[in-house]
Amino acid sequence: MSTTPETPLLDTLRDPADIRRLTTAQLEQLAHEVRAEMIDIVSHTGGHLSAGLGVVELTVALHHVFNTPEDRLIWDVGHQSYPHKIVTGRRERMRSLRQGGGISGFTLREESPYDPFGAGHSSTSISAGLGMAAAAELLGDDRLVIAVIGDGSMSAGMAYEAMNNAGAMKSRLIVILNDNDMSIAPPVGAMSAYLSRLLSSNSWLSIRDLAKEVASHLPPPLERTARRAEEYARSIMTGGNTLFEELGFYYVGPIDGHRMDHLVPVLRNVRDGRRDGPVLIHVVTRKGKGYAPAEAAPDKYHGVSRFNIVTGVQDKGKPQAPSYTNVFGKSLLTEAIRDPRIVAITAAMPSGTGLDKFAETFPDRTYDVGIAEQHAVTFAAGLACEGLRPFVAMYSTFLQRAFDQVVHDVALQNLPVRIAVDRAGFVGADGATHGGVFDMAFLGCIPNLVIMCAADEAELARMVATAALYDDGPTVLRYPRGEGVGVEIPDAPEPLAIGKGRVVREGKGVALLSIGTRLHDCLAAAEQLAARGLSPTVADARFAKPLDWDLIEGLARTHEVLVLVEEGSIGGFGSLVVTGLANRGLLDNGLKTRILCIPDRFFEHDTPEAQCAKAGIDASAILDTVLAALGRDLSAEARA
């Protein structure tokens, strides 16, 4: 790699091997350029900003010291991997970030050999890294495995399960704890407080780092003595062993994650040093580093829309209607003002779930449990046992983590826990890792659950009111990401009759029965069918459990075609309906029944509309399905 002072280093970079040849000053220069490039990219595409900005120096230092991709570098969650993508051959393609067919916003194995493990959900990196390290040992490979995990992600149980195992296995795994004292929101919990104490009781590593440098260059016996002395010095400084040391890790830190001259020697030391157990390097960084608006408000710049670099103002567009999240938050607050037994639980997503407003009004009745979805659900079960009315608000995709807790701790004991499932359905740019597509299938099979799906924001307000009053067992309310459809929201939402759907458009011949917000595509398809001389009935099931058999049986007996439409995977609403129809003998007389649900594959990032079109659950797919079921010539219809 030949450079002149005028040539940006980033322009000359082919792959990380080039980074390995740079001097410390050049590494600093490269970090500077990567940061500027990342800000420019995200200002055009939107995406995760402040987390990536905080790890620019760390990214450059890691690729400088370690032999990636032969050494495995795993980023937990992956939302901070943009600098990594920029320096691993994806710089140009980053301009297509999170767009259909473009670069993923998370690490993805199929995207690059430099992404040895895909992510999106948090706290998987230590487990995956431990598996890779164990495989390397078993296969006799000399490679190193480095897992980078944030302080927020360290609040999840899985991280501790993995550390517990790593310490016992004496694995050679290297864990880098990227401590920026932030999750999306400010971090919570005893672990976070512990990390702060660890920092305040430790000076920066530089002096001890020097001691270790010396130690590693001494012959073995002396080296051990020197190490012991250094460890002793450290335990005096921290007032005892760190939690990580108790778990069997060799703890190094804290070190300043923005100082290349600190990072590089420490990483080198760890690379070349001991091989008889896992190492944890405690790196301290600043979320949003190097971009003033993000540094000032790392939570607001965690995930951003396109923005003006100079002003920092994000282009969020003009909302046409309130988001479902906000409607949920407001509705719950209204109920809670009336009912002191209502409490709210979030797993590290107060603003994402709309519970931030609830927390402002009722701080004592709000619990942010950290990234701990399993615990959140069982914690809610405990609250319900004592007569409270807990609402656990969680994204559909993260609820996947708590399946057994819903089954074993909530449903089996028929506890009145309310589970608010946000981001249900396609979520767009976050792609397959965050798609809320499985909840209907994995919840629909659990006894005792009442499952409601909102077709619009007024329905959601009514569902919150319904759940607030329902004490006979657990309830689930499901609603999507994004804005409502602009209907008026009643001031005093009337609770729904449990298990009762509604006919929205009376017709004959063809019945479209939807659940959730697919209703609007059914209505649009009905208009198009009407233009072709048909008069479809459109109904909103409202409840996936219990199903409204009066409604469904009526539709089945009086129509020739029944199309079931949902924004969820195979095995959800449609399967529940068809199972019931079959067992009631309602399919025996030739009812033409079709299920439009999300097909049996993963859908990558795109707009939610494009995802629905690709999945075949939009208005045009409904239209085609009906015409095909009626045996009408689709190509002739299209020509008409």
Ligand SMILES: Cc1ncc(C[n+]2csc(CCOP(=O)(O)OP(=O)(O)O)c2C)c(N)n1
């Ligand atoms: C299982 C799971 N729950 C929630 C989230 C949402 N989430 C994404 S990033 C994040 C905060 C992570 O904090 P930290 O690990 O400290 O990383 P930072 O953003 O501070 O770099 C959260 C809660 C997730 N990705 N996975």
Ligand SMILES: CC(=O)[C@@H](O)[C@H](O)COP(=O)(O)O
């Ligand atoms: C990385 C992560 O899991 C979150 O930051 C997520 O991207 C938030 O998604 P929303 O924008 O839907 O809140």
Ligand SMILES: [Mg+2]
């Ligand atoms: Mg953090």
